[in-house]
Amino acid sequence: MRIAVFTDSFYPELGGIQDSVLSGCRELGKRGHQVVILAPRASGHDFAVAGVPAREVDAGKNVSVRRLFSLPVPSSTGQSRLVVPTGRRWRQLLSFAPDIIHTHTFLGAGLEALSAARQLDIPLVGTNHWAIGEFAGYTPFSAQFFRNVSLRAVNRYYNHCALVTGPSHSVIDEMRAFGLRSPHCVLSNPVDPAQFHPVPxxxxxxxxxxxxxxxxxxxxxxxxxxxxxxxxxxxxxxxxxxxxxxxxxxxxxxxxxxxxxxxxxxxxxxxxxxxxxxxxxxxxxxxxxxxxxxxxxxxxxxxxxxxxxxxxxxxxxxxxxxxxxxxxxxxxxxxxxxxxxxxxxxxxxxxxxxxxxxxxxxxxxxxxxxxxxFSITTVTSRWEEIYARIGLAVPEGMSRISGA
The missing domain is CATH 3.40.50.2000 (Glycogen Phosphorylase B;)
Structure with a gap:
């Protein structure tokens, strides 16, 4: 399968979203899938903060990374960047010819994913990693106002997806309360037990x-x-x-x-x-x-x-x-x-x-x-099942997946 992944959170920025996107794509590549990741173009400063060389990450076999023009935005990591959406990045996928598009963001890269899905007539899967309402402290608005407005905006985006996943019931339940209508299910982010395991x-x-x-x-x-x-x-x-x-x-x-x-x-x-x-x-x-x-x-x-x-x-x-x-x-x-x-x-x-x-x-x-x-092998197998169902039979497949 050929999978295009869009994200505003990616290497060298540090965080759980970045880890889960990279590790998941690597495992898909190991299984023979062709994957392209479209992510913000990082600066030398971003690599320096992470303490890593200023070169592209090795995403593994069958996985390539394409960087999109982005601007730095204030954040606690000092590394965050947002893709400036043009609605035209779908042309970069013409030669790749993806079977499915997976968006991990509702921001700039997410808007590009939505545009690509529409222009290429390809199913769009969305994952929401954010409890967006908890970030009111970074805005001039009251917490309740920001939560109401931001959650409704997020759900307007994800309602364009054939399937929406979240890593916990708390995410999905909150989205449903604020207008999520798309089929949905809970699917954990992956952990690599080869790196994180008990020792004597x-x-x-x-x-x-x-x-x-x-x-x-x-x-x-x-x-x-x-x-x-x-x-x-x-x-x-x-x-x-x-x-x-x-x-x-x-x-x-x-x-x-x-x-x-x-x-x-x-x-x-x-x-x-x-x-x-x-x-x-x-x-x-x-x-x-x-x-x-x-x-x-x-x-x-x-x-x-x-x-x-x-x-x-x-x-x-x-x-x-x-x-x-x-x-x-x-x-x-x-x-x-x-x-x-x-x-x-x-x-x-x-x-x-x-x-x-x-x-x-x-x-x-x-x-x-x-x-x-939540091992990388278990979670990736679930994603393979989801991609296959959506790619082969969207209406019937979605009704089955949404009850997962």
Whole structure:
């Protein structure tokens, strides 16, 4: 099958959407499908922020990347770019002759995908990765006004798709409440168990020593942004430290909130207990997970959280906010849920786990087993099924898929 993928979020920008798009396309290419990715043209600055060479990513066998003119836009990563839509990029696909078009965005590249689907008369599949209503803080509008307007606009876009997927029920349910009419289903983003998997205790102990982590290390990975509520974890650490003297919080990633978080840690007297690692490649991130004891996430903007799934796949128990998609993936056998924005509740849950080694091990083992359902091979097989159904019989196929 020949598949054209449009996205405004892609390498070298760092994030879960970028990871899922690239890994999914690589796996499709390995299976013999021809894939072309149309993504924003990055600048040298974007590569420098990611700490990678300024050259195109190797997307693997049968996968090519075409870059579209884009402009930088303010964001917490400092790398975000948006494609400037012209409605004419469909001509780039004439020689490729795709069987299906998959859009991972409703922004500039998404509008190009819609134009291409119309001009070439090809089915369009859409995936919504964003809890767009949670980003009102980046606009001058009230949260409720922005949520109402943005969600209705997003659904007007996705109603042009033959099928819409989201990585959690929270995404799809919210879209339905604001006017989604297209057939839809929930389909997880993929995790690669070859990179993120449990390791023996001896390996964990060695990695702890190598990274200088204590036996009470909490880790978070991802963007350092306001909507991720990392300040809640730092405030929780200040409470935990009174009962767990060697408690350590490791924050992996980069973002615009870093300086404020560093100042907060110093102000609360835990500056020496919070370690900022900066951006990590996948292999190093997996090692950091193996060297830590608990993964924590207080974010209120998650539609799934790839780093959560990666940490669980690596065998870490988790503590997360009881908000949006996180309760769908953190079950009582894998970890605890805490009240959103409540440092005291996070501190109680984390302290309980830090004091219970056997429980941490049991939860970590269950978390790793649970994430097998989200492996790259399983998720890609599902996408192959969806593409085939839509490409062969749109009306009949959609009625079957939408009930998945």
């Amino acid at each position: 205790d001896e390996r964990r102990a060695m990695l702890k020593r190598a990274h200088g982590f204590s036996d009470a290390t909490i880790v978070y990975a991802g963007r350092l942004a306001d909507e991720k509520k990392i300040d809640v974890l730092i405030r929780a650490l200040a409470l935990i430290a009174a009962e767990v003297p060697d408690a350590l919080l490791v924050l992996a990633g980069h973002g615009s909130a870093r300086h404020r978080l560093e100042h907060l840690a110093r102000a609360l007297g835990v500056g020496d207990r919070v370690r900022f690692t900066g951006t990590l490649d996948k292999a190093t991130l997996a090692d950091v997970f193996h060297a830590a004891d608990i993964f924590a996430i207080a974010s209120t903007s998650e539609t799934q959280s790839m780093v959560l799934i990666q940490a669980m796949s690596a065998g870490l128990p988790v503590v997360g906010a009881r908000w949006r998609a996180l309760p769908e993936y953190i079950d009582p056998q894998s970890g605890f849920l805490a009240q959103p924005g409540d440092p005291e509740d996070f501190a109680r849950r984390l302290t309980h786990l830090l004091r219970a080694k056997a429980l941490r091990q049991k939860m970590g083992e269950h978390a790793a087993r649970q994430t097998r359902h």
